[in-house]
Amino acid sequence: MEKVGNVQVSTHTTNWPDDALVRAHPFSCHNMFSLRPFRVFVKPFVFTGRYMSCFKSSDLNVKQTKNHKPIPKGDYGFGKIFTDHMFVVEWSRDGGWNKPEIREYAPLTVSPAMQSFHYATSCFEGFKAMRGRDGICRLFRPDKHIERLRKSAARLCLPDFSASELLECIKELIRLDKSWIPSDEGCSLYVRPLFAGIDPTIGVDICSKAILFVILSPVGAYFTGAQQGVALYADPQFVRSWQGGGGAFKLASNYAPTLYVQQFVKEKGCQTALWLHGPNENLTEAGTMNIFLFWTNENGERELVTPPLNGLILPGITRESILELTKSWHEFPVHEKEITMSQVLSAVNENRLHAMFGTGTACVISPVAKLVYKNKVYEIKGGPEGTKTVNRIYKELTDIQWAVNGPHLWTHPIDASR
CATH class of the missing domain: 3.30.470.10 (Aminotransferase class 4, branched-chain amino acid transferase, N-terminal domain)
Incomplete structure (x- = not known):
C-alpha cells in the first residue's frame, strides 16, 4: 500500500462489493467493463461514521x-x-x-x-x-x-x-x-x-x-428519417478514444471534442462519424452509438457482430439488450469481436453485408445506408434478410419498452397514480 496525493493505491487484487461506498478504481478488471486486466486499485475517499x-x-x-x-x-x-x-x-x-x-x-x-x-x-x-x-x-x-x-x-x-x-x-x-x-x-x-x-x-x-x-x-425521434438509413463518414485521422483513456465511461469530456468532427462529416454529406482505432482501423462506435453488423462472415456463416468492450467503447444498455435478445433466438452466432474497416469493405464488395446499424438509448436503432471512406462512397444495399433481421430486433426491443405483450423484467413500472 502506498499513498499518492490523497489517493491510496493497492497493488493486490481485491473484490469490492458493487454497492459499497468505497470502490475499486474504474480500471479494476473485477467490477468494470472487461477492460485490460490492470491490477491497480484506487480508493478515492475513505469515509467513516455517518458520512458513509x-x-x-x-x-x-x-x-x-x-x-x-x-x-x-x-x-x-x-x-x-x-x-x-x-x-x-x-x-x-x-x-x-x-x-x-x-x-x-x-x-x-x-x-x-x-x-x-x-x-x-x-x-x-x-x-x-x-x-x-x-x-x-x-x-x-x-x-x-x-x-x-x-x-x-x-x-x-x-x-x-x-x-x-x-x-x-x-x-x-x-x-x-x-x-x-x-x-x-x-x-x-x-x-x-x-x-x-x-x-x-x-x-x-x-x-x-x-x-x-x-x-x-x-x-421525439433523435435522427429524422433514421429508419431510411444514415450515412457514416470513416476517417482514421479522427480518434474518439484510446487504451487507458476514458472512452468506456459516459464523461462530458468525451463528447465536446467530437463536435468538430460532427460538423466536418456533415459538410461531407453524412450524419455522423464511424470511429476507427489503431493501425488495423478497428471499428469502435458510430457517432454516439454502438455499432452492429449482420453479415455472412468469411467462413460462409451468418453472424451478428459488434466490437468488444475493450476499454474503447461505451458499454451501451441498448447494445447489451440486443446481444441478450438475439442470443435468445438461437438462429445465428452472436459475437463481440474486433472488426476492421478492411473486413467491412470486403463484405460490402462481396455482397456479404446484410445490414449495418447503430444502437443507443436516444435512437434505439439507426440503420446505416452508406459509408464514406477515403473519398469513396460504399452503399450498404443489404437485402431482405438484413432488413427483416433489423426490423425484428427493433420491434421486439420496442415491444418490450412499450409493454406491447405485457410487463418485462427489463422494465420498471412507475405508479403514476400516486
Missing part, C-alpha cells in the same frame, strides 16, 4: 412549483423542452450528502470558477420512461444506467451513492411530472441525470463538493 451513508429517498423533500409550463403536443424535438421539476442533491467532503429534494426546474447558482466548467469533472446518463399500451409508465433498464453512472463517477473520483436510492428519487420526480409523459407513438420522457464537481476553484484536483441532479424532457 448515502442520501435516502425517504428524506426526499418535494417542493412543488406553482408556475406550471404549458405542455407541448406532438412536436417535441430532442432535449429542448423540460418539465416543471428537477431532482437535486449536493455532497461535500466535510459534510457528506445533503438531503435530496425535488424543486422547480430553474437555473443553478454556481461560481464562474466551478471546477467542472474548467476541467469537465462531470458525467451523465440518459434513459427513457415510456407510456405503455396499457397506460402504465415504465422505465427501461434504469438500474443498468444508474450503475453505469456510478462507474463513470468513479473514473472522475466523484463520491459514490446508492443506485436504488437514486432510482426511487427519480421515480418520484416522474410521478410528479406524470402529465409530461408523451402518449404519442414513438415518443418518450427522456431522463437525464448529471453528476459534477462544483468546487469554486481553478486548481486541478479531486473535487470536495459535488452536485447530482436529474432533469426530464419529452422527446
Whole structure:
C-alpha cells in the first residue's frame, strides 16, 4: 500500500462489493467493463461514521412549483423542452450528502470558477420512461444506467451513492411530472441525470463538493428519417478514444471534442462519424452509438457482430439488450469481436453485408445506408434478410419498452397514480 496525493493505491487484487461506498478504481478488471486486466486499485475517499451513508429517498423533500409550463403536443424535438421539476442533491467532503429534494426546474447558482466548467469533472446518463399500451409508465433498464453512472463517477473520483436510492428519487420526480409523459407513438420522457464537481476553484484536483441532479424532457425521434438509413463518414485521422483513456465511461469530456468532427462529416454529406482505432482501423462506435453488423462472415456463416468492450467503447444498455435478445433466438452466432474497416469493405464488395446499424438509448436503432471512406462512397444495399433481421430486433426491443405483450423484467413500472 502506498499513498499518492490523497489517493491510496493497492497493488493486490481485491473484490469490492458493487454497492459499497468505497470502490475499486474504474480500471479494476473485477467490477468494470472487461477492460485490460490492470491490477491497480484506487480508493478515492475513505469515509467513516455517518458520512458513509448515502442520501435516502425517504428524506426526499418535494417542493412543488406553482408556475406550471404549458405542455407541448406532438412536436417535441430532442432535449429542448423540460418539465416543471428537477431532482437535486449536493455532497461535500466535510459534510457528506445533503438531503435530496425535488424543486422547480430553474437555473443553478454556481461560481464562474466551478471546477467542472474548467476541467469537465462531470458525467451523465440518459434513459427513457415510456407510456405503455396499457397506460402504465415504465422505465427501461434504469438500474443498468444508474450503475453505469456510478462507474463513470468513479473514473472522475466523484463520491459514490446508492443506485436504488437514486432510482426511487427519480421515480418520484416522474410521478410528479406524470402529465409530461408523451402518449404519442414513438415518443418518450427522456431522463437525464448529471453528476459534477462544483468546487469554486481553478486548481486541478479531486473535487470536495459535488452536485447530482436529474432533469426530464419529452422527446421525439433523435435522427429524422433514421429508419431510411444514415450515412457514416470513416476517417482514421479522427480518434474518439484510446487504451487507458476514458472512452468506456459516459464523461462530458468525451463528447465536446467530437463536435468538430460532427460538423466536418456533415459538410461531407453524412450524419455522423464511424470511429476507427489503431493501425488495423478497428471499428469502435458510430457517432454516439454502438455499432452492429449482420453479415455472412468469411467462413460462409451468418453472424451478428459488434466490437468488444475493450476499454474503447461505451458499454451501451441498448447494445447489451440486443446481444441478450438475439442470443435468445438461437438462429445465428452472436459475437463481440474486433472488426476492421478492411473486413467491412470486403463484405460490402462481396455482397456479404446484410445490414449495418447503430444502437443507443436516444435512437434505439439507426440503420446505416452508406459509408464514406477515403473519398469513396460504399452503399450498404443489404437485402431482405438484413432488413427483416433489423426490423425484428427493433420491434421486439420496442415491444418490450412499450409493454406491447405485457410487463418485462427489463422494465420498471412507475405508479403514476400516486
